[in-house]
Amino acid sequence: MNINWFPGHMKKTRELLKSNLKLIDVVIELLDARIPMSSKNPEIDSILGDTPRVVVLNKSDLSNNRANNMWMQYFNSKGEDVILANSIKNKGIKEIIDLTNKKAFDKLERLKKRGVKNRAVRVMIVGIPNVGKSTLINGLAGKKSAKTGNRPGVTKGKQWIRLKGNIEMLDTPGILWPKFEDKKVALNLAFTGAIKDEILxxxxxxxxxxxxxxxxxxxxxxxxxxxxxxxxxxxxxxxxxxxxxxxxxxxxxxxxxxxxxxxxxxxxxxxxxxxxxxxx
Known part of the structure; x- marks a missing residue:
């Protein structure tokens, strides 16, 4: 199954990430707990650079507990802070908010010294299609703020959303990468629904x-x-x-x-x- 898929809106999303990163304090990187490495866009690291990051393994209820622990240890060993989440049941919401505020604390303190007070923490959430971003955002906001769906590609535009804990989030559509060189990665994405069934x-x-x-x-x-x-x-x-x-x-x-x-x-x-x- 040779998959080479790069819709125009995904190219625009990549440009959107780059152009808006200067506005962002913390990035929340949302991965599928069943396929953490396959669902990690290899372009994201180079785009985000040193921007503080919170890694969220979503759909952790669908993945094996022992494997969840192994992946948490793996990301921790890389210096990444990781949270297990189930966005449908709001599991992990408080932990994400708390860690996001912690990651932004130093920057906000510097802004206070320059006279900028009470500014909300500005975050961006990134992740591949159908990883549960819209559902997670609704949980973080405590209301139905983003369009949701169980098919990839529901979120197409740019929107800022007010969240709990004095946080503002820039939502972005799911982004895949231009070509899947690894056949196993492509299959993992297809199995979990990140790639539309219609093209497979x-x-x-x-x-x-x-x-x-x-x-x-x-x-x-x-x-x-x-x-x-x-x-x-x-x-x-x-x-x-x-x-x-x-x-x-x-x-x-x-x-x-x-x-x-x-x-x-x-x-x-x-x-x-x-x-x-x-x-x-």
């Missing part, structure tokens, strides 16, 4: 997810679909899930498109359990 070979993607789950968490397939996976090929398991879910066309042919959507949707919503697709 959804049938192959469903089969690839079964292959990955067989290697990482075969019990997730066994428990969810009540099937035996031992000594079976991914395609045989694919067919068995389709039959179990009634994904059959005329002539007793398998409806691979339909069963692929079922498998991907149930993985993304955590119906198969808490699964992390990559480790440090």
């Amino acid at each position: 070979d959804i049938e192959t993607l469903g089969l690839k997810l079964i292959e990955r789950l067989l290697a990482l968490s075969p019990e997730s397939l066994i428990n969810r679909y009540n099937i035996d996976v031992e000594e079976k090929t991914p395609l045989e398991i694919y067919d068995e899930i389709a039959i179990k879910r009634g994904c059959i066309l005329k002539g007793n042919n398998i409806d691979y498109t339909r069963v692929s959507h079922i498998i991907l949707d149930e993985f993304r919503r955590g119906k198969m359990g808490a699964i992390t697709l990559e480790l440090p």
Whole structure:
């Protein structure tokens, strides 16, 4: 699955990040806890430079607890402050606000000495599409401030949002990078919904997810679909899930498109359990 996708609005977002960074005190970098490295835009580090940063591993309820701890230790070892979050249930909101204010304290103190008092902490939130930015922003604001959706690309414009804790946030659309050189990274992004299903070979993607789950968490397939996976090929398991879910066309042919959507949707919503697709 060779993916080369760089919509125009993503190029504009990259330019927006660069042009507005001088206004920002702290950057909140939002990653998907199931794929922390794959969901980390490699361009972000060079764009942000030395700007203070808070790393948030969102959707931590969908990822494995042991893996969450491993990733936290990994980022801590790199000198990054990291918070586990579940934006849907507002988990981690207070910790993000507190750490953001802590990161901006020195700069605000310098501004006070120059006569600038009571200025709000200015933050920018960055992250790939469908990582949960809009939902997190609503939690940080304590109200429905940003457009939300379960499809990538819902947030398209630029907006400042007033948050709790005397914080102002510049929201930015999700940004991917021009080309995915690593096939595994591209698949991880596709599995978790960061790339729109409409531009993918959804049938192959469903089969690839079964292959990955067989290697990482075969019990997730066994428990969810009540099937035996031992000594079976991914395609045989694919067919068995389709039959179990009634994904059959005329002539007793398998409806691979339909069963692929079922498998991907149930993985993304955590119906198969808490699964992390990559480790440090």
